[in-house]
Amino acid sequence: MRFVPTIVRLLQTDGSMALNATIYKAELQVSDMDRHYYATHALTLARHPSETEERLMVRLLAFMLHADERLEFGKGLSSDDEPDLWRKDLGGDIEQWIELGQPDESRIRKASGRAREVIVVTYGGRAADTWWEKNASTLARAKNLTVLDVSAATDALAAIAARGMRLQCMIQDGQVQVFGNADGEAVTIDPLLRMRPAQGAR
Helix, strand or coil: CCCCCCCCEEEEECCCCCCCCEEEEEEEEEEECCCCEEEEEEEEEEECCCCCHHHHHHHHHHHHHCCCCCEEECCHHHCCCCCCEEEECCCCCEEEEEEECCCCHHHHHHHHHHEEEEEEEECCCHHHHHHHHHHHHHHCCCCCEEEEECHHHHHHHHHCCCCEEEEEEEEECCEEEEECCCCCCEEEECCEEEECCCCCCC
């Protein structure tokens, strides 16, 4: 498999910076063959005191899956009004709103009215399954919602977390491979698609 990507280097900073946050820096090279997106992002992430390294790495994975020059980290755990990640158009309208974990159904409904597209990335194994079983029928009303589960990969991702990271991410046919281990082995992620937007949704 050969491809010749055009690599763009972009500097992006976490919007959830707090005085008592732990700062992580990541140089992330993304080669997304599904979306034909190739860029290197210099990321600064603030780990909230109540945030685990597992959740921090799920945030980073969510960025990999939807990488874009305008995708930003929101305040997330530090705010009720901002998601974990979001992308706005040049006019300030919200194109993409990304939540992690098991958000309240009312929060998702509110986000669906504010953003063109809402994405929920769940993790946590059985807890994520239970959340989906409880909310699936209600969430089906949201016509611009995508729900992904990445529970199977979070332990492996947390194992490569470090205050300073250099990561390579390759995405093809929906499968994600993240290279960052000292031994050179990739963490392979096959996100489970639980829900996608209805045809004709905005």
